[in-house]
Amino acid sequence: MEDLNDLMFFAKVVEHGGFSEAGRRLGVPKSRLSRRMAVLEERMGVRLLQRSPRRITLTGAGQSVYERCRTLVELAESTHELARQASATPQGEVRISCPITLAQVWLTPILPGFMAACPLVRLHVTATNRRVDPIEERMDVVIRVRRPPLPDSDQVVRKLGESTDVLVASARLFETMAPPEQPEDIARLPTLSWPGRGERVGWSLACAERTLELQHVPRLVTDDMFALREAARAGMGIALLPRRICQADIRAGRLLQVLPHWTSPRADVLAVFTSRRGMVPAVRALLDYLDRNREDDADA
Numbered sequence: 001m002e003d004l005n006d007l008m009f010f011a012k013v014v015e016h017g018g019f020s021e022a023g024r025r026l027g028v029p030k031s032r033l034s035r036r037m038a039v040l041e042e043r044m045g046v047r048l049l050q051r052s053p054r055r056i057t058l059t060g061a062g063q064s065v066y067e068r069c070r071t072l073v074e075l076a077e078s079t080h081e082l083a084r085q086a087s088a089t090p091q092g093e094v095r096i097s098c099p100i101t102l103a104q105v106w107l108t109p110i111l112p113g114f115m116a117a118c119p120l121v122r123l124h125v126t127a128t129n130r131r132v133d134p135i136e137e138r139m140d141v142v143i144r145v146r147r148p149p150l151p152d153s154d155q156v157v158r159k160l161g162e163s164t165d166v167l168v169a170s171a172r173l174f175e176t177m178a179p180p181e182q183p184e185d186i187a188r189l190p191t192l193s194w195p196g197r198g199e200r201v202g203w204s205l206a207c208a209e210r211t212l213e214l215q216h217v218p219r220l221v222t223d224d225m226f227a228l229r230e231a232a233r234a235g236m237g238i239a240l241l242p243r244r245i246c247q248a249d250i251r252a253g254r255l256l257q258v259l260p261h262w263t264s265p266r267a268d269v270l271a272v273f274t275s276r277r278g279m280v281p282a283v284r285a286l287l288d289y290l291d292r293n294r295e296d297d298a299d300a
Helices: 004-015 019-026 030-044 060-085 100-117 171-175 183-188 225-233 243-252 281-292
Strands: 049-051 056-058 092-098 121-127 141-146 156-163 165-169 191-193 201-207 210-216 238-242 267-273
Touching (some): 004 030, 004 056, 019 030, 056 060, 100 121, 100 141, 100 225, 100 243, 121 281, 141 281, 156 281, 165 225, 165 243, 183 210, 191 201, 191 225, 225 238, 225 243, 238 243, 267 281
Parallel strands (some): 092 121, 092 141, 191 238
Antiparallel strands (some): 049 056, 141 267, 156 267, 165 238, 201 210
16 A cells, blocks of 8 residues: 555645645655655656656656545545634734735735734735746735736636726816827827836726727836826826725815726736635635725725
8 A cells, every 4th residue: 555645745746846845835855755756656666757957747657646646635635624624723924915006005004904803823915016926936825906807827816806097187287288088189198107018108998898008108107106196196197097096186186087987997806826725724814804805996
């Protein structure tokens, strides 16, 4: 009879794409995992893994063995999960990444409530606008803002809300120039934008069933949404900004909503994580808390 631990090690090496990540997740030295795989292959009399300096791949025999092993491991983990969930207390470190603006206007303000409710949990928050791979960067939860349809992925996605961008400008801007009557008019006015792929920037806009891509050359380019908002308030140009960060200025009259029927297509605020199976209580508690404190434009 095969050592069930070796079969579990084999399944985890495949699941996590290599010995290093599997060892980190299991708390087992990489060298021990490598030795156990060699022993398992010797006992079975067949090579299960093709190894190279950059990656591992399954052989044909390895694929067949992995499918059986995965079923055994999932059954063992689900049984263990049922036993511990009843009394598990959220504790330990949870690593999160989030786009910078969303972290400032939504995530950071609500986290104190979670930390008060779960005092044994430590949070590590990374605010960044680059795409984060949860496996490579050891993130438990990655917050993303994406427009449907979502790309196919092996990762699990949980929707936490919706976001829409609106066109805004100061009334001062239109003291010396006529406001736009249609989206195409914006190209002749000064604009403020986040970076594009070149000198020209494209804004996706929608009104009812009509959509268009508005090409323009911004007067100011920055990835700081708050800098764009301040520039718009100062009358420097028209900006396309998340409704959440400019709604208070619109209500107070510091900003005007330009062409109010035209907005960006709806985007979903998503929590991305690797698997529901084996999720630690601290991560589950955080996801549930974020879901109860959803990021929606209606709440702005």
